Amino acid sequence: MEIQGKMVRLGNLTEGTSPRGAWRKQELIIETIEQYPKQVCLVCWNDRVAEAQNFRPGQVIKAQISIESREFNGKWYTDVRPFRFEIEMQQQQNQQMQQPQQFAPQTFEQPQNHIPVTEYFTTDNGDDLPF
Template sequence: MEIQGKLIKKLDQQTGHGKNGAWVKQEFIIETQEQYPRKICISLWGDKVRELDPIQEGSQIKVAINIESREFNGRWYTDVRAWRIEPMSKGATPEQAPEPPPFNDNLYPPMEGGSDDGLPF
């Protein structure tokens, strides 16, 4: 699944040691660009944390995510994990690019010295 929005805030990195060794996690907040914008907290784990470093707060980004819920002691917890982050270009995307105007024959004067068929040769 992909989500597009504006990077609102980068939260501090968290580190620790578990049964599988050292781990690093960073969360960030994006705001969707819909009629009713939503803020979403997304987490990055391991080497993926470095993908967030060059992206500035306020930038438009596209994030590929997985959503998963887990049960622990009778309560459910939902995790939104990013597995790819891409900055969005500032130019228009093909869906947003304006369509060219239709061709209008009246804008061009007829060729002189030709035959009646309208061909220049």
């Protein structure tokens, strides 16, 4: 699956050791770019932590994700884990910033059939009604 959004913030780094070795975990919060944006917490593990730490708030990120749920004591917990990141629109933004924008000169012309404003208000037909 794929998700795209702007980086909102990076959570606290958690580190530990298990029987399989040392591990690192950090949450990356993004906001989707939709009519009704949603915030999604991506849980980054080990090598993905270093990648997530390179992102800055406001950057548009595209992530390939896997979604996994597990049960513990009768409650379900869901993780959204990224396994590949891409920074979106960086090249487009750089190109737009390097190319100056050119604007066409605007010309305004006077209307050909000019009726003086006083003609609209000087006619007196005997009543004060505008119609």
